Amino acid sequence: MSAMVTRVVIADDHPTVLAGMAQLVSGFQNVILAGQATNSTSLIELLTKQACDVAMIDFSMPHGQxxxxxxxxxxxxxxxxxxxxxxxxxxxxxxxxRSILDTGVDVVVSKSDHYSLFETAIRKALRGEPFLSPRMRDILADSPPTPAQQGGGMHVTRRELEVLRLLAEGLSVKEVGEYVHRSPKTISAQKVSMMKKLGLASDGDIFSYAVTHGLVQSSQASLNLHASAHETDDEA
Structure with a gap:
């Protein structure tokens, strides 16, 4: 009796990475590459039409519906x-x-890990077994949970959460104030209060928190974080 074949779909917005993954996955024993996608739109269309056992997807893929x-x-x-x-x-x-793990997805591989781990990740995902690549384990070990992540954070108000989302989308304190019709001084105070409650120490932490809680798209937040590194926040 022949071994069961695993149908795998891969998704990544970088053509070179996608091509490399496709070649690699196609060489795995008893694995069929069922399709490729470059964003969430093409991924959903593919999964709607094509039977799939495991989808290996890039966490950050812009432009998808x-x-x-x-x-x-x-x-x-x-x-x-x-x-x-x-x-x-x-x-x-x-x-x-941690936010990925909190969704129930417990197979996570870093792009800086050796490509040979892709096969392990696929087979672990198929069997419903957790798997973190060596780099992912190191990242977790070097980043202990904040009080908020451990359940000890104070309650964040709806307005503070709104401010967090807008800041993560790339708006300055002044621009957030104009958008919600409040003074920059009020927005700055809400930003400080929100960061204290959530155990956030920097604008980078704000972006990370927004991504991990699904408030903004990861690709959007990554672009905004990169841009903010080259600007001076006069209002903060």
Whole structure:
């Protein structure tokens, strides 16, 4: 009796990475590459038409209709509950890794790990077994949970959460104030209060928190974080 064949779909917005993954996956024993996608739109279309056992997807994929990051993972779990998920990411944030695990997806591989781990990740995902690559384990070890992640954070108000989301989308304190019709002084105070409650120490932490809780797309937050590194926040 022949071994069961595993149908795998891969998704990554970088053509070179996608081509390399396709060649690699196609060489795995008893594995069929069922399709490739470059964003969430093409991924959902593919999974709707094509039977799939495991989807190995990049955490950050811009321009898709269904978002990316945590938002996409939760959507895939609702829409395709029988498809096992494995996440591939270049984001080195313990908060992001924990947020992925919190969705119930427990197979996560770093793009900086050796490509040979892809096969292990796929087979672990198929069997419903947890697997963190060596780099992902190191990232978690180097980033202990904040009090908020451990359940000890104070209550964040709806307005503070709104401010957090807008800041993560790239708006300055002044721009947030104009958007919600409040003074920059009020927004700055809400920002400080929100960060204290959540145990956040920097703007980078704000972006990470927004991504891990599905408030913004991971690709969007990554772009905003990169841009903010080259700007001076006069209002903060």
């Amino acid at each position: 269904f978002g990316d990051g945590i938002t996409l993972l939760r959507f895939l779990q609702r829409r395709f509950p029988d498809v096992r998920l494995a996440v591939l990411t270049g984001i080195e944030s313990g908060k992001v890794v």
